[in-house]
Amino acid sequence: MKAPLIHRSPMPGLGLSMGITLTMLSLVVLIPIGALLLKGASYGPAGIWETVNRPRVWAALFLSFRLSLIAALFNLVFGVLLAWVLVRYRFPGRRLLDGAVDLPFALPTAVAGISLTALYAPTGAFGSLADQIGWKIAYTQWGILIALIFVGLPFVARTVQPVIEEIEREVEEASATLGASRLYTLRHVILPMLMPAALTGFALALARAVGEYGSVIFIAGNIPLVTEIAPLLIIIQLEEFNYDAAAAIGIAMLLISFALLLAINLIQVWSRRRIGHV
Amino acid sequence: MQPILTNAGTIPAQGPHLTTAALRRLTARPIHRLRGLAAGLALAALSLGSVPGPALAQSLLNVSYDPTRELYREINAAFTAFWTAQGNPAPSLEVSHGGSGSQARAVIDGLSAQVVTLALASDIDRIAAAGRLPADWQSKLPHNSSPYTSTIVFLVREGNPKGIADWGDLVAEGVQVITPNPKTSGGARWNYLAAWAWAEKNGRDPREFVGALYRNVPVLDQGARGSTTTFAQRGIGDVLLAWENEAHLALKEISEDRFDIVVPSVSILAEPPVALVETNIQTDDQRKLAEAYLDFLYSPEGQAIAFRNFYRAWDSSQAAPEDVARFPALELIDIASLGGWAKVQPEHFGDGGIFDQIYVQP
Numbered sequence: 130m131k132a133p134l135i136h137r138s139p140m141p142g143l144g145l146s147m148g149i150t151l152t153m154l155s156l157v158v159l160i161p162i163g164a165l166l167l168k169g170a171s172y173g174p175a176g177i178w179e180t181v182n183r184p185r186v187w188a189a190l191f192l193s194f195r196l197s198l199i200a201a202l203f204n205l206v207f208g209v210l211l212a213w214v215l216v217r218y219r220f221p222g223r224r225l226l227d228g229a230v231d232l233p234f235a236l237p238t239a240v241a242g243i244s245l246t247a248l249y250a251p252t253g254a255f256g257s258l259a260d261q262i263g264w265k266i267a268y269t270q271w272g273i274l275i276a277l278i279f280v281g282l283p284f285v286a287r288t289v290q291p292v293i294e295e296i297e298r299e300v301e302e303a304s305a306t307l308g309a310s311r312l313y314t315l316r317h318v319i320l321p322m323l324m325p326a327a328l329t330g331f332a333l334a335l336a337r338a339v340g341e342y343g344s345v346i347f348i349a350g351n352i353p354l355v356t357e358i359a360p361l362l363i364i365i366q367l368e369e370f371n372y373d374a375a376a377a378i379g380i381a382m383l384l385i386s387f388a389l390l391l392a393i394n395l396i397q398v399w400s401r402r403r404i405g406h407v
Numbered sequence: 408m409q410p411i412l413t414n415a416g417t418i419p420a421q422g423p424h425l426t427t428a429a430l431r432r433l434t435a436r437p438i439h440r441l442r443g444l445a446a447g448l449a450l451a452a453l454s455l456g457s458v459p460g461p462a463l464a465q466s467l468l469n470v471s472y473d474p475t476r477e478l479y480r481e482i483n484a485a486f487t488a489f490w491t492a493q494g495n496p497a498p499s500l501e502v503s504h505g506g507s508g509s510q511a512r513a514v515i516d517g518l519s520a521q522v523v524t525l526a527l528a529s530d531i532d533r534i535a536a537a538g539r540l541p542a543d544w545q546s547k548l549p550h551n552s553s554p555y556t557s558t559i560v561f562l563v564r565e566g567n568p569k570g571i572a573d574w575g576d577l578v579a580e581g582v583q584v585i586t587p588n589p590k591t592s593g594g595a596r597w598n599y600l601a602a603w604a605w606a607e608k609n610g611r612d613p614r615e616f617v618g619a620l621y622r623n624v625p626v627l628d629q630g631a632r633g634s635t636t637t638f639a640q641r642g643i644g645d646v647l648l649a650w651e652n653e654a655h656l657a658l659k660e661i662s663e664d665r666f667d668i669v670v671p672s673v674s675i676l677a678e679p680p681v682a683l684v685e686t687n688i689q690t691d692d693q694r695k696l697a698e699a700y701l702d703f704l705y706s707p708e709g710q711a712i713a714f715r716n717f718y719r720a721w722d723s724s725q726a727a728p729e730d731v732a733r734f735p736a737l738e739l740i741d742i743a744s745l746g747g748w749a750k751v752q753p754e755h756f757g758d759g760g761i762f763d764q765i766y767v768q769p
Binding site for chain 2: 184185253346353354365374
């Protein structure tokens with residue numbers, strides 16, 4: 130007998146919840162992305178390649194993805210650390226700090242961009258200090274990196290936090306009684322447990338950074354080939370009413386992002402298999 | 408300050424209207440858990456659907472570009488007084504501001520503006536190409552449909568420490584020029600063309616000159632306001648290429664004694680045009696209102712307001728003398744002598760055009 134396509138759960142309401150889910154998903158995600166792909170399809174693969182295969186577009190894509198990767202890596206390390214501190218230590222103002230982690234989500238990105246620029250411009254509080262040692266932050270790639278770190282910060286911290294809360298101290302203590310050094314415990318006991326959640330957070334932070342526009346645009350300087358991010362190129366094409374080219378760059382970004390996220394997923398599967406279930 | 412956001416006051420709710428009846432059909436199953444959710448959704452749908460639409464006849468949406476906020480605030484107040492004095496009910500006037508190009512795109516994509524007042528004729532040409540107004544729109548009103556004009560001047564730091572007097576000084580080693588990105592800002596195209604026109608007049612190779620100028624630009628902001636902020640608040644650069652009205656506004660709003668205005672020998676006659684968007688006029692009453700609004704811009708009173716807001720208008724009969732005396736005479740080149748927007752736009756600012764070639768050799 131053929132297995133049914135949908136396994137009906139004994140719980141009622143599958144049809145309804147499935148309907149609502151699919152409708153919502155289609156309205157918000159599938160149809161817009163489908164429209165983008167459709168636009169690209171009408172332009173043709175040759176047209177897309179011709180649009181993307183230009184030094185300026187490559188430079189912008191390379192810049193966007195390189196800085197997003199660096200920012201996500203930074204957030205991976207810093208986010209795990211942050212989550213650890215928030216869960217394991219008790220100090221005054223902990224709840225406040227815990228709440229502050231989510232602020233980058235709540236703040237309009239334009240506001241974030243403007244305040245970061247105000248701080249890191251040569252006239253700003255930090256920018257003027259950096260300026261004294263000849264280090265320019267705002268309007269360089271450093272500025273973009275800072276903005277990307279800012280918007281991606283909560284992801285790793287928030288995905289890792291509940292996992293750390295679940296880890297029982299006995300595990301560490303057992304490891305210690307078996308003669309493991311602290312570093313050994315960290316590397317072979319704690320980190321493997323955090324790995325899958327941290328990778329999820331990393332992927333989210335990366336995806337967020339790649340698409341970020343609002344905050345970066347104020348701090349970037351937007352000089353072609355130097356500090357021009359890929360989303361700005363899309364806006365520029367739109368300003369010229371060049372919808373096809375805008376869709377082409379959008380599709381290129383979508384494909385690269387998809388490949389990256391897939392790779393991260395595979396790493397996750399691989400690490401789970403290696404470590405066993407966590 | 409924020410060139411991307413469009414602050415439309417009242418936009419009629421677009422998109423699918425989810426009626427409560429439809430919602431009820433969706434959620435009428437006897438599942439207790441969902442009742443709360445359904446009620447919430449219905450409420451949300453109700454509040455979306457019931458954005459109070461103003462009476463159509465007496466409302467007007469003017470879609471404008473970025474630096475006209477102060478101008479149209481005053482124009483709207485004066486026009487309301489003028490319109491009600493004629494025995495009409497008070498109109499509801501909304502203005503939306505943003506980058507000229509993105510505003511044009513919003514109108515093409517269905518923002519129901521009855522009046523557009525943009526930075527560039529080429530942006531309104533785009534709307535015309537989409538069939539929303541006749542192709543000969545620019546001949547419908549006097550002065551190429553531009554009730555006020557402006558030009559591009561330099562804003563320098565107090566005392567002009569780099570000694571900048573004319574366009575030629577901008578390409579000197581170590582001078583940093585702030586101007587927005589011509590690809591995203593209508594105003595920035597005038598900046599670029601003014602530099603081009605000066606180079607042509609002075610026997611320099613314009614392509615090379617403009618290239619050298621943009622190599623001195625450390626930050627390409629999205630719009631004119633962004634550049635003004637970068638220059639005035641962030642302290643970047645030695646000279647800001649600005650609309651004359653923006654430069655005066657910066658002096659007035661930020662500080663009189665931190666900046667000086669330098670007027671170059673040659674600049675461009677920037678004509679920000681206005682037009683009626685035919686397909687968005689719903690009733691005869693609304694047409695009357697929209698036409699009166701545009702005519703008001705040409706009236707002595709409207710022109711005086713333009714002068715007061717640092718625009719070079721045409722009719723100074725009611726303007727305060729000091730508002731008119733503010734503008735020094737300089738040689739102004741108009742867009743027609745550069746070949747008109749239809750030629751300039753693709754040649755200079757199109758994909759792979761002369762501006763792009765400054766950064767990437769073809």
